[in-house]
Amino acid sequence: MSSLSVIVPCYNEEANLKRGVLNEVEDYLSKQNFKWEVIICNDKSSDNSLRLVQSFIKNKPNFRVLDLAKGGKAGAIWGGIQQAKYDIVLLTDMDQSTPIHELSKLLPYFDQNYDVVIGSRGRHREGNSILRKLGANVFRHLRNIFLRTNIYDTQCGFKAMRTNLAKKVFPKLAVIKNIQNQSVWRVTAFDIELLLISQKLGYKIKEISVDWRNEDTSITKGDPNLRYINESKEMAFEVWRIFINNLKGVYGQ
Numbered sequence: 001m002s003s004l005s006v007i008v009p010c011y012n013e014e015a016n017l018k019r020g021v022l023n024e025v026e027d028y029l030s031k032q033n034f035k036w037e038v039i040i041c042n043d044k045s046s047d048n049s050l051r052l053v054q055s056f057i058k059n060k061p062n063f064r065v066l067d068l069a070k071g072g073k074a075g076a077i078w079g080g081i082q083q084a085k086y087d088i089v090l091l092t093d094m095d096q097s098t099p100i101h102e103l104s105k106l107l108p109y110f111d112q113n114y115d116v117v118i119g120s121r122g123r124h125r126e127g128n129s130i131l132r133k134l135g136a137n138v139f140r141h142l143r144n145i146f147l148r149t150n151i152y153d154t155q156c157g158f159k160a161m162r163t164n165l166a167k168k169v170f171p172k173l174a175v176i177k178n179i180q181n182q183s184v185w186r187v188t189a190f191d192i193e194l195l196l197i198s199q200k201l202g203y204k205i206k207e208i209s210v211d212w213r214n215e216d217t218s219i220t221k222g223d224p225n226l227r228y229i230n231e232s233k234e235m236a237f238e239v240w241r242i243f244i245n246n247l248k249g250v251y252g253q
Contacts, residue, residue, distance in 0.1 A: 003035035003086035005163065006100075009076035010040050012220040013094040014047040021096045021216060022056050022063075028100045029062070029156065039083055040065045040094075041076035046221040053212075073174040074190040081166045089158045095216040098158035102210040106160045115165050115203035116195070118151070119158035120212035151207055154191045158210055161198075169197050172251075174241065189238040200251040 006025065008081070022038075028172060029036045042050050042065060051068060056062035069081040078244075079090055088110060093175060098119050106117040170176055175190045245251060 003082075004029075004032075004037075004088050004090060004103075006036065006038045006090045006092060007077055007080035007084065007085035007112040007120075008040045008092055008094050009043060009080070010045060010049055010053065010094055011073070011076070012045045012047045013049045013218055014045075014052060015219055016095045016215075017049060017052040017056070021094055022053070023102045023225045024096055025092075026060070026063075028103075032204040035086060036062060037084075037086060038063045040078040041080040043076040044068070044070045049219050053251055063072070070177065071179045073208050074173060075169075075179045078170045078176050078179075081163070081170055084166075086116040087163055088160055088165045091157065092128065093157040093193070098210050098212050099180060102158060103160070103210050106158075108160070109206045109208070110160075112206075113204060114206045116161040116205040118153075118154040118157070118160070118195070118197050118205065118207050119156045119212070120207045121156050121212040122153070122209055136234075148157070151195060152228050153207070155189075156210070158212075159191070159246060165198065165203055166234045169194060169201070172197050174245075189191065189242070190233040192239065193242050196246065197251050210224075 008025075008031070022040075024036060029038070034106065040063070041054050044067075050065070052067045057065055064083070066079050066083065068076060071079065081089055089106075090106075092098065093098060098121075102119060106119065109117045173190050173193050175193075195205060
């Protein structure tokens with residue numbers, strides 16, 4: 001692999017930024033022997049996230065920040081992908097629950113002709129509440145019943161793919177087609193649709209176990225349990241929508 005664009009969605013990440021997550025990213029990437037850039041995609045944060053990022057990236061030519069229109073997590077990622085200039089894009093969460101150094105587990109598979117290489121958190125998911133662990137199991141079974149995917153963890157926020165593939169597949173996602181209707185930060189199940197479309201188009205996908213621990217310290221995104229419940233409802237609805245679209249043959253077009 002010759003070059004990498006790291007896409008980091010950002011919404012109300014003030015607490016995570018203050019504990020030095022971007023320093024961790026810079027420290028790791030600066031030691032690599034390939035070209036790289038980091039694109040931080042601000043989704044109209046209402047806290048001090050944007051100012052903290054702008055302060056950090058001063059005099060750092062490998063870092064950029066995009067202050068985007070409200071589009072939720074998928075919209076923020078898509079904004080970054082459109083600006084990516086290197087061969088591979090890595091999608092990684094600001095909280096670095098999967099630390100950036102786990103990238104070393106993913107990259108070798110691109111030399112084996114894989115197109116998408118995704119991280120998998122396994123069953124234990126250290127640091128998650130019982131509610132989230134139970135919800136993850138329910139969601140996985142629901143997804144497998146309707147979509148019969150052989151991917152164990154579609155929702156891990158640590159994914160890498162060829163940039164030309166990302167630029168082709170993301171515009172096909174329903175959440176991107178309807179991005180003008182976004183008014184709040186939404187996570188949604190766009191990952192499932194992304195992977196399903198990639199499979200339908202014949203791209204090779206590899207799932208790799210990565211280290212993961214819930215490191216999200218943000219306190220400005222709202223009540224975490226209420227947010228999780230609302231996100232779970234939306235994701236269940238989206239699994240159903242993707243199931244219907246798949247039956248209709250939408251993803252084969």
